[in-house]
Amino acid sequence: MNKLLAEGFGTFWLVLGGCGSAVLAAGVPDLGIGFLGVALAFGLTVVTMAYAIGHISGCHLNPAITVGLWLGGRFDGKEVLPYILAQVVGGIVAGGVLYLIATGQAGFDLKASGFAANGYGEHSPGQYSLLAALVCEIVMTAMFLIVIMGSTDSRAPQGFAPLAIGLCLTLIHLISIPVTNTSVNPARSTGVAVYMGDWAVSQLWLFWLAPIVGGIIGALIYNCMAGKDQAS
Numbered sequence: 001m002n003k004l005l006a007e008g009f010g011t012f013w014l015v016l017g018g019c020g021s022a023v024l025a026a027g028v029p030d031l032g033i034g035f036l037g038v039a040l041a042f043g044l045t046v047v048t049m050a051y052a053i054g055h056i057s058g059c060h061l062n063p064a065i066t067v068g069l070w071l072g073g074r075f076d077g078k079e080v081l082p083y084i085l086a087q088v089v090g091g092i093v094a095g096g097v098l099y100l101i102a103t104g105q106a107g108f109d110l111k112a113s114g115f116a117a118n119g120y121g122e123h124s125p126g127q128y129s130l131l132a133a134l135v136c137e138i139v140m141t142a143m144f145l146i147v148i149m150g151s152t153d154s155r156a157p158q159g160f161a162p163l164a165i166g167l168c169l170t171l172i173h174l175i176s177i178p179v180t181n182t183s184v185n186p187a188r189s190t191g192v193a194v195y196m197g198d199w200a201v202s203q204l205w206l207f208w209l210a211p212i213v214g215g216i217i218g219a220l221i222y223n224c225m226a227g228k229d230q231a232s
Contacts, residue, residue, distance in 0.1 A: 003079070004086040006057035010049040011090030012097075014061050015191040018042035019116035020098050022181075027113075035177045042182070043170030050162030059162075062185040063087055063208075068145040068215030072223055074152075084187075091191025099195045110196065117192050117200035118183040118207045126178035130206070133180045137210035138217065140172045141184040145218025153226060183207040184214070 021041035025033045033041075050059045058075070060066045063084040069075040102108050102115070117123070120133035128136070147168040151161040169184075176182045183189045189207035193200040 003057040004082055006053040007060060007083055008086040008090035008093075010053050010057070010059055011061045011087040011187050011191075012094040013049055014042070014045040014185075015091045015094035015188050016098055017045035018188065019095070019192050020101070022116040023098060023102050023113060035174065038177065039170045039173035039182075042173050043166040043168075046169050047162050047166030050165060054162065057083075061087060061090075061187070062211070063187055064141050064185060064211035064215035065145065065148060067212050068141075068219040069149070071216055072145070072149055072219030074149065087187040088190055091187040092194055093191075095191040095195050098192070111198070114181075115192050115196040115200070116181060117196040118181045118189045119199060119203050120180060120206060123199050123203060124179060125181055128179045134206060134210050136176050136179045137183055137207065138214040140176050140182075141211040141214025142218035142221065144168055144172060144184055145215050146222045149219065149222040149226070180207070184211050186211055 018038065018041050021033060022038045026035075026038050046059075046061065049061060053059050058069075060069065060083060066075065066080055066083045066087070070077050070080050099110075099115075102113070103110070114123075120128060120130045124133060144165075148161075148165055150156060151164040172184055173182045176184075186208040189204055193204045193207075
């Protein structure tokens with residue numbers, strides 16, 4: 001239960017911090033933090049939570065990471081579904097808190113804001129196609145898994161994994177915000193899509209499928225590179 005609470009709380013912070021920066025701060029006239037600010041916000045949520053709860057739950061905060069670590073031999077299979085449930089609940093609660101804050105501003109328009117939801121086609125920030133979004137999400141999540149598994153390997157420099165993982169997530173956002181608004185995390189996507197509704201829910205399937213496929217690919221690639229001496 002301690003692990004599940006930690007995963008729920010950590011995912012809550014990731015969605016509130018990352019999506020909150022996009023909804024509340026990225027577009028404020030003259031003070032907007034832009035893509036770079038949002039990318040840093042997501043990276044900082046992971047760094048802070050990795051140090052805060054990494055020793056409790058491992059700080060997955062992401063169903064795709066949980067599945068990838070399980071298939072990569074780093075995580076117990078019987079804990080996969082409880083972890084995913086805790087992550088999704090944490091993301092949805094964070095989305096609710098963000099909704100309450102955002103709608104407290106006079107004139108706030110949920111549909112016009114996009115509410116940091118992930119999308120493709122006409123709902124992609126750069127109008128990227130479904131195929132482009134699919135490829136981007138798979139590749140970015142695979143790279144994320146490789147960095148996570150590599151930085152937490154027993155042979156890697158100790159104590160720096162949270163920084164490597166957080167910086168990797170920042171870089172992923174810098175690359176892919178224009179394509180999909182960056183998911184690489186089904187819980188993050190679900191946490192805001194349920195409030196946005198409409199197209200965000202109808203396109204949500206891609207932001208479950210692609211990250212999980214990417215996580216599996218990343219785990220397989222890392223295991224091929226690392227051999228048998230990696231941490232289990």
